[in-house]
Amino acid sequence: MKLAFILAGLTAVSHAAILLETIDLQSSSQTTTVWTDLSSANATLVPDSGSGSMSVAGGFSASTGLYSFAGDYSATIAQTVGFDIASVVLQVELSPNGAFPYDGGPLLTLTTSLGTEQLAASLYAAGDSELRSGTMGPTTYTAYAWQWDLSSYGDTITSVSLETPFAVHSSVTAARIDVGDSFAPVVVPEPSTALLSLVGMGFILRRRR
Incomplete structure (x- = not known):
């Protein structure tokens, strides 16, 4: 069954070959960090905009984007802000090797007065796909998005870290937090999948234009 994206109040990012979305979190304070070039031309992973940071373990910046020939790898995105965080949305654009999401990820790490916690996403969707030509031949890239609801935490949360695992030979070309x-x-979620959302399963979604 085909999965598609529905994101309330979003419009497509205009630059070519980027499948990520521009998001309005309907918050009085919102911070966004975007990476549209994760290739070897940007080996230090400097974002296009925003103050977030990205690091990679087990992989490297290849000609197209993040990659690994040798084994599984992961990317970690961290964001610190000057307000209390209640909502987090992570998007990545990639060509996965096999099923995705992979290995139970991504996970969000936060620190409160009770200690450090790792949280799975509250909501998830797979979005638009695009077939592209490259050095490895025709490759299909897809956008994926996750959202975390942190509004129930009474503690002040001003920084988060999100680690996303990828299978070997997966290519990651863009990200946004x-x-x-x-x-x-x-x-x-579609009404027919509302019950599934209560037990943490995936959502069957339709794109609203």
């Missing part, structure tokens, strides 16, 4: 000070669902 949005954080806001209030929570509104941006990934909306």
Whole structure:
């Protein structure tokens, strides 16, 4: 069954070959960091905009994007802000090797007065895909998005870290993190899948244009 993206109040990013979305978290404070070049031309992984940071373990910046020939790898995105975080949305654009999401990820790490916690996403969707020509031949890239609801935490959360695992030979070309000070669902399940969402399963989604 085909999966598609529904993100409330979003419009497509205009630059060519980028499948990620511009998001309005409906928050009084929102911070966004975007990476559209994860290739060897940007080996230090400097974002296009925003103050977030990215690091890679087990992989490297190849001619197209993040990659690994030798084994599985992961990318970690960290964001620190000057307000209390209640909502986090992570998007990645990649060509996965095999099923994705992979190995139970991504996971969000936060630190409160009770210690450090790792949280799975509250909402998930797979989005638009595009077939591209490259050095490895025709390759299909797809956008994926996850959202975390942190509004129930009484502690002040001003920084988060998100680690996403990837299978060997997966190619990651772009990423985006949005954080806001209030929570509104941006990934909306179909009515028929509402029960599945209660037990943490995936959403069957339709794109609203």
